[in-house]
Amino acid sequence: MAKEFTEVLQHAISVASHLVLITDATGRILYVNEAVENASGYTQNELIGQNCRIFKSGAHDALFYSRLWLSISMGETYSALFINKRKDGSTYYEDKAITPVFDGEKLTHFVSTGKVISGQSKDLEQLSDMITHDQMTGLFNRMYFFQRLRHALSQGKRRQDQLGVFSIDLDFFKKINDTLGHHIGDEVLIIAAKRITECVREGDLCARLGGDEFAVLVENTGDVSSLATIAKKIINAVSEPIEVQRHQLNVSCSIGISIYPQDGTDAETLYRHADSAMYLTKSSGPGHFNFTQKKLTEESELRFRLENDIRYALERDELRIYYQPQVDLTSGRFVGAEALLRWEHPLLGLFSPDILLPILEEAGMIREVGEWVITQACEQIRIWEREGNDLEVSVNLSGHQLIQRNFVEQMAQLMERQCSTKLQLEISEDLLIGDMVLAIDKLHGLERLGIKVCLDDFGTSRSSLAQLKRSHIKILKISKDFVRQIPGNEDSEAIIESIIAVAHSMDMRVAAVGVENERQLDFLTERGCDLVQGYMFSGPITGQEVSEMAREPNILLKPLN
Template identity: 40%
Template structure:
């Protein structure tokens, strides 16, 4: 405003042109001096107010030319006062589009045309109308802020407008907060609307049945899943109570507890058996919530689903947790439970209980050589035989692997119990037929009795297991009651097994050789290699003590390979040293006989020692041959094609039969020493040996008798036509060095199979 001073030109309480103060008693000159001082003070006071104010204060003349621009305005808009004083507003600070829009709006309000310029801001101020509006200010740096602008007309004492005063407050932060709040409210409203729509969709499409009742438990709504699950349409249940679904399987106390918890806790969760419209009963899992408003229950909402399939799965899982998956027998867990109950009954009734521990002999060998299918079928058939061989009140369980347990309740005295065990043994020792193959897997059985051998599950199991291992140590295929001394024997066996695992790598094994004598030529024809264990503390351990352990643990395979390699190497060394070309007989264990690539392994050993196949004789027991007759024939034929001699060891002690002798491609029968020992004095033994030699001769098989210790035995065997002998009469088993010395003293010859 040209010529306007934002300060007051006159004191606020003195009209313009007043030259005196009546009644003051002051002269004109004195008054004029005092007035000038006052006006100057007021001007300074007003200027201080303008500069210290936190609001932007801009003063203009009547045409909009800026005449004053306070410090707050400088901070708000980024302009220095000198940059804007004398310039026209609103062009500097305002958005032209806002100005145009306000001009049109103001024209509508005032009923006259308002040009889009300075008049837009002062039209109402001219008319004495106070107005405060939101505007945008454009700062010097181009940014935009929101302000609340109030425009006041500055008038002189005559009421004539001298200019205008614009006071603006930055409301950008408030606007931002308002926008944030508005956006949050909008989002909340949107989300609420979405939740409502979603709730409707959930209610309609939920796979769980939903039922809503009023406070009196009258059904007011159900969803489609309810209809699908129960068979009831909405119109058939609305207005009725949930009692329509009752199965009758729950007593009143069940429902009383449900309602009590709903009242106290506001929710009930659990399993309920309900009845469908068609009458079928099914289990469901339900969640019922009480809906409250102002503390009072207004509705109940129940969600439930059919859990028939889950119940079936739970029952299946429970079955699997307590039963062996292969045989269907109770497993270790269920055995523990039944054994505990059986013991409790036995204690209560003061009766005897028998725990029978059963292990199948040679199962691991059958499983490894014939495959897991054969092993599984053998276990299944064993389980079937056991179940059919006991009473309904007895328990048969599979502990794992080839171990089974039988609980005989009310077992009676030892004689009665023994009869039951003998019956089981006879049942299990019968041959098994699996996929057309005949397999023998007789049992080793240990028995512990309550209360004599223990009063708890763990003790009885341990003692039955101890008795079973004693049977195995005595040659398997038998049974025994537990006896306290067995514990010491079992501990001894465990220690022996531990040492056996280290013996091979420590080089504690050695071979002894026993000569075999030909009766026709009366000379040495070969040697049998016999393994010995020279224990560093126990001394020389007999084969019958460690060979069964080696068989059970599988150590017999590396041990047998070592025996075969060492014996072949020694025979070849004797030959190189001019001691003759002799055949070497080596016992082949069941594990070795059925291991994969047996023929290839033997070929490699023979080739490494430059030994012909005819110089090697493999001795195999009858029980090994009969484990799987068909597979045995195949293996024997492979060995025979290589030129290796095959002898049946300990003939007459196993499953002697003309049928299998005729089927197996063997070369020799080795008559067991138990028959040879008394042939001179026992007519029965003499008759058996004579029959074996005669049978072998008729089938074209050679015979050799072992355990020959006297001339009488030699003469009898010679008279019967036995071809070769082995025993103390010709030489005890001896070390390789002693064998060399022995051969050096006798004439040697060469023989082939």
Template identity: 35%
Template sequence: MEVLTPEEWEELLQEKDGELKVVLRELADVKYALDQSTILAITDHRGIILRANEQFCRISKYSRSELLGQDHRLLNSGHHPKSFFQQMWKCIGSGKVWRGEICNRAKDGSLYWVDTTIVPFVNTAGKIYQYVSIRNDITARKHMEEEVRKSEELYRIIAENTSDIISMINAEGDFLYLSPSHKAVFEHDIPDERFHNMFEWIVESDRDVMAYAIQHTYSTRKEYTVECRILTRKGDTIWTESKINPVLDEQGNVSKLLLITRDITDRKQSEELIHHLAYHDALTDLPNRRMYVQHLSREIIQAKRFQSNLAVLFLDLDRFKDVNDSFGHDVGDLLLVEASNRLRECLRPGDVVARLGGDEFTVLLSQLTDREEAAALADQIMNALQRPFELHGHSFNVSCSIGIALFPQDGDNADDLLKRADTALYTVKSHGKNGYEFFDPTMEAKSLERILMENELRKAIEQEHFQIYYQPKIDIVTGKLTGMEALVRWVHPELGVISPIRFIPIAEETGMIISLGEWILRQACRQNKLWHDQGFPLKVSVNLSARQIYQKDLVDMIKNVLEETGLPPEWLELEITESIFVKLEEATAILQQIRDIGIRISIDDFGTGYSSFSYIKSLPVDTIKIDASFIRDIHHNQESQAIVKAIVTIAQSLNMNVIAEGIELDDQVAALQENGCDLGQGYLFSRPLATDDFDRYLRKDLAQ
């Protein structure tokens, strides 16, 4: 054994002392770190607190002197049952380490949660003499978990009680979750576990639509809405709309899909009714102008491709106005229905007849052999309509006038062919009616009357020979005035009042409607601002023609008029006709700009030709005005009632207002109220009134 010298002993002791100091310093650092981040406590074998660090005191809100010597049950919150602590003591009493989460109560009564590890220490005799508790504060995490639990419970309640079907599926359409509401929607009591894949529900021809929707949502990670038909247990088919939302995992990938599905069968039926209304004349059920023009355009494309010929016949009934004036509109309507039936009988398979409005009809002959074939059909139509009509005990004899345009010589598009057939028709009428004429280019020369009318109209615009009349809009439930429509009247110094029917079409065709329309808008806004200042806050409606919609500076012009007159934009409503939606995207953009100013938009004469639900629901429109033709017989015609009810239903689903025009009878008011329409205008309430007369009407309404 090597013997160390005193100097070597001294050096060795200094070295060991240095190592001990390092160890003690490291232990002190560890203790400090634990004291700053962890709750530490030492109890004896009975649970009496012997040591408590600063973190323990801070979270419990007890001082160290208040904790030492106390039983650990001082912190018991009452949250856990006795069995919880019995299991804990059983574990640590056997010398094993116990881990768990405990809810304690602080000195001020507040609760806090700690993630706890209790380590038992055993002496040389094998007896437990103390426990060291190491705790971490998890109160914030527990609160968050509780909020999540409450949210999950709320969503579960919503999912299980909503009338919509809420489901979760994978990429193959397998159900991962299915809310109970499917039992009510599909009218069955089949247990959920019997449904494995959503494609089992879907009508076979619609499965590709749903498959595409699922694939699209997975690939784009964006919400997608899809409509498809589903079979119920009873074998009925219902329409559904599903909003498909991607559910992303932690890596941002789509792990599954959330579907909210609702029954839209009623809406689809209303859409189909509106769609039929959009393409058919309500009285005769013939195709209307929109459907006819679309069909004619398609036939022209085919005719160009195969170098075939077409004929367009434009006709109206001679002396029809006399029948209306003498026997009323009801008899006139019956005459139009019977005339349309006779026109159908004259056609070959593949030919089309449409009603354009009033007593005007048009016929398309496809695969035309020669000019004589069109002449033969014109003769056949004239003979059919000349047979007496027996209606309501009266016998009527009417004739018709027909204008004929041929493709390709008279035009290579639908508008030109219709225009030239119409020109030929009016040539027939100017020659005494009851006949037909083929179009000739010389017919397009303007008549002297037309030239004079244009000149007089241009002069009237320059000299402002116009007046604005106002027709009240009424809440038909309360009888209160809700607004008014501004209507222009031409007051000629020699001819007197000229009907808008005569001069508005000329203004449209010549472009004079641009300056006239601006004058009307300015006068209506200025007058309405004056009424506002006098205590009559009402909205004024001004008609906006299709020609105006597409003028370049329309939006700027409207802004300038509002700024000049001082009328706030929310008190102005612009009424448009459905014809502007031929250029749907362009019209939508312009209307949105107008609406962004704060001005309301109304569709006038709804249902007369161009409207379609697929258009309406995507347009920036606030109000739908039901055309007077549907109101005329609503009190005794179930079809008119169904149409009005469908329009009201669609409008309400899109948060739009509905107003009926042309109300003349109290029975019509009752029928409108019964079908959900509460706003109206018409002669029952008031004819259009001159400014002074409407001013008196206002004051009388206020006094009531």
């Protein structure tokens, strides 16, 4: 009976009017029905074994696919209008939903179901709206923005008009997505889009280019002061508190502005210069705007080059891990180290995490490199074990890694291969503020694997003691911002004393980061701090150098320079 039902089901799918396509976890096509053959012009035999990229028409940008893969890798169904390419090179529109399939925690397949959109099945005006507008916010999309910008430039050349291009990026948006989830982030985008639209003149064009990236085209600008006025209005409007599902959120935006003709005479150059000004404006803090400057453009172009180069850093063996030793204040011995990532660029030298991590995020490589760092740290632990050094290693974990649906399973596979019980993972306090149930479930899963979890920079955010207790954190790390001010700053002294007391009451250990002198060390020792790390003992060094330092019987008795 079950066999007969399966055969009937297979026949029903094969002749269904909807397009049905199944791939493995890498996107390799395993099955297509007749509707896919009819729509694409390919036969089933031509498609089986191919990657689904065979349908890419080039009409969608990288951000479209980035959002697609982010959604489905988290176990969510992704729905959108796809512009696909047929075998003969022509295009067709498919209203499609892609659903991930899991076997337990393991992602195994993707199932795509859709229908071809044509003039007979959907009103052409509605179809045009879907093609030119961002479906979430209702603003124009990237494709239409650049079409309109090119048209405005052709008009401006004839009339000798000035026009302005705004590149707008929301500040703190990644933190909202990582901590509260994409459903909250989407609501923020919708509200921000409405506020931006209300700040521009009738006839000006607002668009969402992707993610938290917006653009505005202002024609017939008059003098530069009018553009500055619009930018200030947008910043003030977006910065108003946003309430979403009982979350009170503070969002701001950074804006870069380029002007035709002095900053460029084609659409791509104008927008690139506005985008350059926006990214460099971010470095001066949230909620600012700036006009294109030659220096800013050069720096932004350097950043663009780095984002491109980082994509090849792993295969070219350019990434390095250094270790900053941690000292146990009871024994005086080195007992572990924090793994710190560096990028040794072949032409530009060594890049530290404060520059490297934002580049990895922009390039969409934070998960891939994060997995590599964990693997390297485990291998280093095994080397130290063979040398007779009993040392733990802590690795910083990004929100992008923790929210992966199968992250705990990936770690279980790694632990099975590496057999290491000396690995620690550090998370930021913000990760305990968002989806608490999800975060704590992941942390408990890591604990069952024997992985200790450390809470980094404790005291700089707003997690509650209840959250802390439920999370099964083993080590609290005191931010170097507090350590830097002791002794002498009463507020920092009181905060550190409170952190140590709270941690010990919950059977947690306390590590202080950024210890640079004996006065700081004495203060922390007297208050019962358990572990310290900082330049007083060592900066980031190689694994071999850590091995040599670990032979010291008591580093606290050794004269320190």
